[in-house]
Amino acid sequence: MNERARREAQGRRGEALAALYLGLKGWRMLARRVKTPRGEIDLIARRGKTVIFVEVKWRASAILLDQAVDPWRLRRVAAAAEAVAHRYAKQGDLVRIDVLLLAPWRFPRHLENALVA
Known part of the structure; x- marks a missing residue:
């Protein structure tokens, strides 16, 4: 397996673990790996009136x-x-950008509202 394929596989595993972690915290996954002309979003999730x-x-x-x-x-x-x-997101929802940091044998670090102007 070449380096790029290995990193891609690691990224997918990381995203799956992140989705599992968020699910255990009450978030419902809406989408994964959403590609746009402006970039890619790894996960989109909702909990109540908050979309991350x-x-x-x-x-x-x-x-x-x-x-x-x-x-x-x-x-x-x-x-x-x-x-x-x-x-x-629906009218009245809170929308934010979060970051989930993962490393082997470490508890995930969830940085809420990571993009603050």
Whole structure:
């Protein structure tokens, strides 16, 4: 398996674990791997009147997670979310961009409302 395929497989596993984790916290998955001309959204979930657009990052070690998400990447997720929010959010819903950081043998770190102006 080449490096790109290995990373793709790791990313899919990370997204599946993130979806499971969010499901256990009461979130209902609305979509996975939504591609838009502005970028890709890993997960879209709803709990009550809140819809989250989630960037999932999997790293081989917890130390590497601190550099996994940068402002540029969050702006891309926000732009992609803006392009499709009308499909998932209803009038009056709270919409936010969250990040879920995963590493082996570590509890997931859920950064709520990660994109704050």
